[in-house]
Amino acid sequence: MRYHEWVPLDEIVRKAKMPEKDVLYRLKRLNKFGFVVRSVYGYAVSMGGYDALAVNAFVKKGILKAIGNKLGVGKEGDVYNVLLEDGREAVLKFHKHGRTCFTRGKRYRGYLADKHHISWLYVSRLTAQQEFEILNELFPVVKVPEPIEWNRHAIIMGKVVGEELKRLDLSEFMSIEEIRDLFWKIIEEVKKAYKIGYIHGDLSEFNILLDESRDFVIIDWPQAIPTYHPDAEFYLKRDIWNVIRYFKKYKIDKEDENINVDYIHKYITGK
Ligand SMILES: Nc1ncnc2c1ncn2[C@@H]1O[C@H](COP(=O)(O)OP(=O)(O)OP(=O)(O)O)[C@@H](O)[C@H]1O
Ligand SMILES: [Mg+2]
Ligand SMILES: [Mg+2]
Numbered sequence: 247m248r249y250h251e252w253v254p255l256d257e258i259v260r261k262a263k264m265p266e267k268d269v270l271y272r273l274k275r276l277n278k279f280g281f282v283v284r285s286v287y288g289y290a291v292s293m294g295g296y297d298a299l300a301v302n303a304f305v306k307k308g309i310l311k312a313i314g315n316k317l318g319v320g321k322e323g324d325v326y327n328v329l330l331e332d333g334r335e336a337v338l339k340f341h342k343h344g345r346t347c348f349t350r351g352k353r354y355r356g357y358l359a360d361k362h363h364i365s366w367l368y369v370s371r372l373t374a375q376q377e378f379e380i381l382n383e384l385f386p387v388v389k390v391p392e393p394i395e396w397n398r399h400a401i402i403m404g405k406v407v408g409e410e411l412k413r414l415d416l417s418e419f420m421s422i423e424e425i426r427d428l429f430w431k432i433i434e435e436v437k438k439a440y441k442i443g444y445i446h447g448d449l450s451e452f453n454i455l456l457d458e459s460r461d462f463v464i465i466d467w468p469q470a471i472p473t474y475h476p477d478a479e480f481y482l483k484r485d486i487w488n489v490i491r492y493f494k495k496y497k498i499d500k501e502d503e504n505i506n507v508d509y510i511h512k513y514i515t516g517k
Contacts, residue, residue: 252287296367297340300400304338309395309402313338328402330394337391337406341374341399341468342366370399377401377468380444388438389463406463408455417496420460426498428460429505432489435464436482437514444470445478449485451492479511486510 259269273289276282281295291299304310314327317337328338343366378401381393392404416425432454439446446453446467453466471481486507490499499505504513511517 251290252285253290254288258289291367293342293366296370296399300340300398301338303397304395304400304402307395307397310338327405330402335405336394336402337404338400338402339374339377341370341377341401343369343373367399373468374399374401376470380467380470383442384439384444384467387442389435389461390467391463391465406455406457406465408457408463411451411454411456411462411492414456422496422498424460425493425496426502426505428456428462429489429493429498432462432464433486433510433514436485436489439464439470440473440482440514443473445473445475445482446485447471447481450488454489479515482514483507483511486514 255266255269255273258273259266262269264272273282273284276295277284277289279294280292281298282289283292301310301313308331310328311331312329314329317325317327324340324342326338326340328336330336374396378393378396381390381401381403384390385392391406394402394404396402416428420428436446436449444467446464447469448466449464454462454464456462471478475481490505490507490510493499493505504510
C-alpha cells in the first residue's frame, strides 16, 4: 500500500487471500467509516484510515489506552490528549504534511492524484519518524517533550502542561528581570540543542510552552536542521531573531546590549 495510491481490487483480493465478495463487503464498510476511498482505479487508504492504523498499532503494542480531546490543530498536524496504559497522560501528534495537496489530489484524478497521495503518506511518515528521532537525541538534555513511541505518521510524546508564549502576557506575572532571565534560559536550550547537532528551524512564541512554575519546553521539532547544513547560519539566526522579536515587546533588550542576533549567534556556535 505504501507505494500505491489506488490499489486495484484484484490485487487486494490476492493479498487478502479471501473470496472477492468478502473483500468487497469489508471494503464497503471501511469506505463507510471513511477509512478507504474508492475510484475507478481501485481503493486507497484515507487520512482517517491511516490514523486508525497508527492508533491500532499503539493499542496492540499495549501503550495507548484512550484518546481524549484535541489540543490544537497546527498547520501540519493534529494533536490529541491521550491516556497511556501505564496511567500517564501524554499527547499524540499526527503529522499531516501535504494535507492541502491531498485534497487537491482528490479533485483531480489519475496520475497527479497518485503522486500527491504517495507524497502525503510518505512525507508524513518520514517527518513523524524524524521528529521522534530528533526528540530521542535531544531528550532529556534539552527541554523538549519526552519521546514515547512512533508509528507511521504518528508519535506519542510526553504531555507538557503549559501555555504557548504567544498566548501569554508575561508582564502580568513577571518582572522585566525575570522575563530577561527566561529569554536567556531559552537561548541556553538553543545552545544545548546546537551542541547535540540541531537547529530548531521554526522556533517562535508558538513553539515554546510555559508552565505555572515558569519552566518551559520547546516543542515541534520535525523540521530541525542539522548544524552541518549549508544554510545552518541562516536558520539559526532566524530562530534567534524570532525569540528576540517576541521578547522585545517586554523591552528586555534596553539594558542588555548582548541581546542581538550576531552576539547570540556567536555565543551559541562559538564562531
Ligand atoms: N508535548 C505537548 N504537550 C502539550 N501540548 C502540545 C505538545 N505538543 C504539541 N502541543 C500543542 O499542539 C500544538 C501543535 O503542536 P506542534 O506545534 O508540535 O504541531 P504543528 O502541527 O507542527 O504546528 P505548527 O503549525 O505550529 O507547525 C502546539 O502549539 C501545542 O499547543
Ligand atoms: Mg507548532
Ligand atoms: Mg510545526
